[in-house]
Amino acid sequence: MTKVRFHCSTTLDGYMAAPNQTLEQPFGDGIQGPLTDWMLKQRFIRENFGLGEVGEDGPSNDVIREAQSNIGATIMGRNMFGPVRGEWPTEAWNGWWGPNPPYHTPVVVLTHYAREPLVMEGGTTFYFVTDGVESALTQARAAAAEDQDILVAGGANTINQFLAAGHIDEFELHVVPFLRGEGERVLVGANLKLEPLRVVDGGEVTHLKYRVLK
Amino acid sequence: MTKVRFHCSTTLDGYMAAPNQTLEQPFGDGIQGPLTDWMLKQRFIRENFGLGEVGEDGPSNDVIREAQSNIGATIMGRNMFGPVRGEWPTEAWNGWWGPNPPYHTPVVVLTHYAREPLVMEGGTTFYFVTDGVESALTQARAAAAEDQDILVAGGANTINQFLAAGHIDEFELHVVPFLRGEGERVLVGANLKLEPLRVVDGGEVTHLKYRVLK
Numbered sequence: 001m002t003k004v005r006f007h008c009s010t011t012l013d014g015y016m017a018a019p020n021q022t023l024e025q026p027f028g029d030g031i032q033g034p035l036t037d038w039m040l041k042q043r044f045i046r047e048n049f050g051l052g053e054v055g056e057d058g059p060s061n062d063v064i065r066e067a068q069s070n071i072g073a074t075i076m077g078r079n080m081f082g083p084v085r086g087e088w089p090t091e092a093w094n095g096w097w098g099p100n101p102p103y104h105t106p107v108v109v110l111t112h113y114a115r116e117p118l119v120m121e122g123g124t125t126f127y128f129v130t131d132g133v134e135s136a137l138t139q140a141r142a143a144a145a146e147d148q149d150i151l152v153a154g155g156a157n158t159i160n161q162f163l164a165a166g167h168i169d170e171f172e173l174h175v176v177p178f179l180r181g182e183g184e185r186v187l188v189g190a191n192l193k194l195e196p197l198r199v200v201d202g203g204e205v206t207h208l209k210y211r212v213l214k
Numbered sequence: 215m216t217k218v219r220f221h222c223s224t225t226l227d228g229y230m231a232a233p234n235q236t237l238e239q240p241f242g243d244g245i246q247g248p249l250t251d252w253m254l255k256q257r258f259i260r261e262n263f264g265l266g267e268v269g270e271d272g273p274s275n276d277v278i279r280e281a282q283s284n285i286g287a288t289i290m291g292r293n294m295f296g297p298v299r300g301e302w303p304t305e306a307w308n309g310w311w312g313p314n315p316p317y318h319t320p321v322v323v324l325t326h327y328a329r330e331p332l333v334m335e336g337g338t339t340f341y342f343v344t345d346g347v348e349s350a351l352t353q354a355r356a357a358a359a360e361d362q363d364i365l366v367a368g369g370a371n372t373i374n375q376f377l378a379a380g381h382i383d384e385f386e387l388h389v390v391p392f393l394r395g396e397g398e399r400v401l402v403g404a405n406l407k408l409e410p411l412r413v414v415d416g417g418e419v420t421h422l423k424y425r426v427l428k
Contacts, residue, residue: 012424179401191396194226194392208420
């Protein structure tokens with residue numbers, strides 16, 4: 001049975017990005033290091049991003065490896081796909097991740113602007129869906145094998161839409177020890193009862209995993 | 215060396231209270247059970263509130279006993295002291311807690327409306343301070359022994375003011391497995407680097423303790 005999941009790195013006050021997101025600092029001011037440094041040290045991420053196989057092999061590596069396993073299709077918001085806003089000016093922007101993105105699945109990109117599918121190396125194909133979250137979810141389910149999960153990759157606004165609509169079955173927060181106070185916050189606008197699945201103390205990051213009760 | 219601390223029960227999305235707070239439901243709609251049920255089961259709380267000594271004696275009891283230990287003075291916002299707003303209509307409202315409140319320390323109440331100190335049983339005296347958080351903190355420090363801590367008891371708005379002003383040294387969140395989506399949120403408006411001190415898995419509640427780095 002397919003689960004719809006997300007996992008994300010967030011400050012303790014729920015921020016996944018700060019103001020002033022640009023091409024050079026896609027997470028905005030003063031937050032990229034706290035949110036991503038711990039993750040880029042993990043062996044699984046280093047292997048998957050081609051950063052070399054040296055990396056940490058502790059509890060956070062196990063968490064991130066599990067979170068990225070058994071994914072049949074990925075969904076993301078357009079702002080996670082890239083900094084381009086409005087009509088696609090050219091089709092030159094192919095995502096942040098180079099020719100071989102770390103998804104290796106069909107990736108449904110939520111956008112208001114149509115674009116032809118974009119086939120990348122390594123099994124990643126970006127499909128641009130313009131008719132909303134329900135349609136994106138239907139297309140992701142159709143693309144994934146029956147026993148594989150759908151990952152809502154981000155950003156915060158996309159996760160919040162899926163959560164508030166009751167589409168999320170499970171999620172895991174990677175909580176980093178910062179309060180940011182402003183930016184894009186996750187877990188906004190949902191009224192849901194949860195079941196704690198586990199807590200993993202990763203030292204500089206705390207992993208909190210929940211099931212959504214329906 | 216006196217530390218200024220807070221600890222609070224919060225939903226995973228940071229809410230300490232929901233809309234529609236009244237005398238009958240001081241936490242607002244649909245949130246009091248999730249926030250307080252786990253706490254009212256703990257042996258330490260049952261003893262301290264006169265609910266009987268039967269209670270749970272597990273990791274959450276240890277956490278709450280520690281959090282309530284070594285407190286020399288308490289600070290709270292007026293809305294935590296009671297539902298009365300504006301001028302004190304009579305002085306009949308003496309807090310939610312009966313003749314022997316569970317503080318057993320001087321309690322500085324932040325308010326815009328002056329009132330004479332209110333001496334209760336068991337060592338609790340409420341002092342009403344009308345000139346802001348700095349003054350409240352100064353008075354709380356003066357009232358506490360040098361080796362005892364100041365507890366900022368709540369509510370969310372009062373905690374947020376102390377946090378944003380850089381006055382908090384340590385805090386612990388008791389995170390309950392709910393998303394509430396609206397109400398009074400804690401950890402709002404601060405931009406601070408933290409150090410994780412510990413994570414305690416209490417089953418239905420997760421305790422996250424941090425030091426504020428200065």
